[in-house]
Amino acid sequence: MKKQSFTHSRKPKFGMRKLSIGLASCMLGMMFLTTGHVSGEVVEVWPNGQNPNGKIEILSQTEHSEHLQKLRDIEDFQAQKQADHVRYTKWLDGVTVDEHEFRKIKEYDTEYYVTPLLSGKGYYDINKDFNQDSDKCAAAVAANMFHYWFDRNRDSINRFLSQSPGENGVIKLENEKTIEVSKFLETYRSDGDYLDKSPFFDLISNSFKGPVWANKLLDAYINGYGYIHKFAKNTPHSKNNNSKFNFFKKVFDGNLLTDIHQIFDYNTFSDKLSEALYTGKAIGLAYGPGDLRRSLGHIISVWGADLDDQNRVVAIYVTDSDDKKLTIGNERVGLKRYKVSSDDQGRARLTTRDKDNTGGEIRSIETLDMGTQEWADYFNKTEK
Numbered sequence: 011m012k013k014q015s016f017t018h019s020r021k022p023k024f025g026m027r028k029l030s031i032g033l034a035s036c037m038l039g040m041m042f043l044t045t046g047h048v049s050g051e052v053v054e055v056w057p058n059g060q061n062p063n064g065k066i067e068i069l070s071q072t073e074h075s076e077h078l079q080k081l082r083d084i085e086d087f088q089a090q091k092q093a094d095h096v097r098y099t100k101w102l103d104g105v106t107v108d109e110h111e112f113r114k115i116k117e118y119d120t121e122y123y124v125t126p127l128l129s130g131k132g133y134y135d136i137n138k139d140f141n142q143d144s145d146k147c148a149a150a151v152a153a154n155m156f157h158y159w160f161d162r163n164r165d166s167i168n169r170f171l172s173q174s175p176g177e178n179g180v181i182k183l184e185n186e187k188t189i190e191v192s193k194f195l196e197t198y199r200s201d202g203d204y205l206d207k208s209p210f211f212d213l214i215s216n217s218f219k220g221p222v223w224a225n226k227l228l229d230a231y232i233n234g235y236g237y238i239h240k241f242a243k244n245t246p247h248s249k250n251n252n253s254k255f256n257f258f259k260k261v262f263d264g265n266l267l268t269d270i271h272q273i274f275d276y277n278t279f280s281d282k283l284s285e286a287l288y289t290g291k292a293i294g295l296a297y298g299p300g301d302l303r304r305s306l307g308h309i310i311s312v313w314g315a316d317l318d319d320q321n322r323v324v325a326i327y328v329t330d331s332d333d334k335k336l337t338i339g340n341e342r343v344g345l346k347r348y349k350v351s352s353d354d355q356g357r358a359r360l361t362t363r364d365k366d367n368t369g370g371e372i373r374s375i376e377t378l379d380m381g382t383q384e385w386a387d388y389f390n391k392t393e394k
Contacts, residue, residue: 076339083114087123091316094324094349101314103290104161105132107327107345113338122362124336127344129205133313134158134197135329135344137206143215147309148294150331152224153211154311155292155378156231160195162290166385167195170261173392179257189213191257204342206334224294224309225268225376232267234259243270261388267379273372276352276359280323282375283315291377295328297360297370300353307373308332313345325349326360 087109091099101107111125127135134154138146160167171179171192179191194210214227218237225243229235234256235244244250247264273279286293298307314327327345336343353359353367361369 080113083112083123084110086114087112090123091325094316095318096316096324097319097321098317099314100284100287100317101327102132102158102287102292104158105313107131107133107314112347115338119365120362121364122349123347124338124343125345126338126341127204127206131344132158132161133329133345134208134311135206136197136208136211136331137200137334138331140334143211145221146211146215146218147331148222148224149211149214149218149227150208151294151309151311151376152214152222152227153208154329155224155228155294156194156210157197157208158292159378159380162380163385164195166389167191169389170258178260181255181257189255202342206342225270225378228268228378229266231256232258233262233264235266244268262381262384265381265384267381267384268377269379270374270376272374273358275356276350277356279350279358279372279375280321283312283323283326284317284321286312286375286377287315289379291379293378294376295326295360295372296374296376297372300357300359300367300369300371308370309376312375315350316347323350 107125111128112123113125114121114123134157136150136153136157138144138150143149167179181189183189194208194213196209197205198207198209199205200207214222218227222237223239223241226235226237226239229244229251230237230253233244234251234253236250236253238244244266246266249264251259251264271278271282273282283293283295293312294309295312296307296309308330310328310330312326312328315323316325318324325347327347329345333343333346348360348362349369350372351359351361351366353371358372359367359369360372363369
């Protein structure tokens with residue numbers, strides 16, 4: 011089998027209109043960093059075979075083997091971080107992940123670490139169904155960002171909604187129909203009982219045809235900016251936020267919470283990602299095959315990063331809307347750890363390999379601010 015940095019699930023539609031950078035979303039022909047799949051049951055075993063109720067756990071030969079493999083994976087994960095000169099792991103505010111949750115996936119020349127998809131960890135992993143939503147990678151990232159934003163602002167949102175029930179956070183349509191933000195605050199379960207579906211993602215998928223931009227979607231539903239398909243960013247306070255299809259224009263008006271940074275080199279990437287993590291912003295990352303900057307690409311959500319002793323990002327922890335079928339044991343994969351390095355041209359590369367100049371070229375970082383100051387200003391003004 012021919013080894014390559016990206017694996018194509020379908021042939022790319024190269025005749026489609028080229029985007030300038032970063033790419034709003036993956037298209038039908040999406041390129042992946044990995045193709046690993048691991049089978050085998052994962053079991054939790056109490057230390058020394060003793061559970062909290064004082065009963066002895068008798069392990070089958072299979073369970074014992076799997077338990078030993080899990081211990082080896084933990085040791086390998088810690089050794090890998092040491093080899094990468096990791097000084098500190100920075101997670102987004104509210105994300106809680108234990109190192110002992112990581113398992114190793116190794117296939118061909120790829121090797122990386124993953125965790126099972128578990129709820130209550132502070133991160134989100136909205137997945138596509140690959141029907142009409144196959145080109146909605148950016149919509150999934152926008153949904154991940156939105157749900158994280160909801161979590162961090164839950165008290166403020168509830169306070170805002172209680173000010174004017176039926177008015178605040180409500181989009182009024184024709185025929186007296188409404189769209190209420192309260193219906194979009196929670197994720198819901200898919201087959202397998204995983205919390206990887208989102209009514210907000212469903213709204214986007216049903217409302218927009220073709221690829222989308224994550225930042226433009228958030229500008230639309232938060233600030234009331236009309237959605238535009240071109241790459242150019244919306245302009246703060248431009249009076250272009252006159253769309254009625256928004257939930258929080260009363261609070262944020264022309265104060266944009268989103269930003270997008272083009273990435274052309276590793277140092278810029280490391281600085282921008284660290285800044286976003288330390289300022290508590292939800293993060294999306296776009297990448298694509300190296301040397302093909304205007305080609306098709308993909309966008310994923312970033313929830314944490316490993317930093318070395320020079321405060322450079324050497325690995326990131328991500329969720330991906332395209333890995334619904336990737337499992338570790340019987341459990342669906344949630345977080346994935348990808349290495350980040352500088353290639354021989356100084357570009358930031360995202361990879362699962364130890365070889366130089368492999369993997370995807372990082373093209374842009376999109377962020378969503380929590381709007382803490384804007385919330386405070388709004389309540390000071392409306393609750394005097």
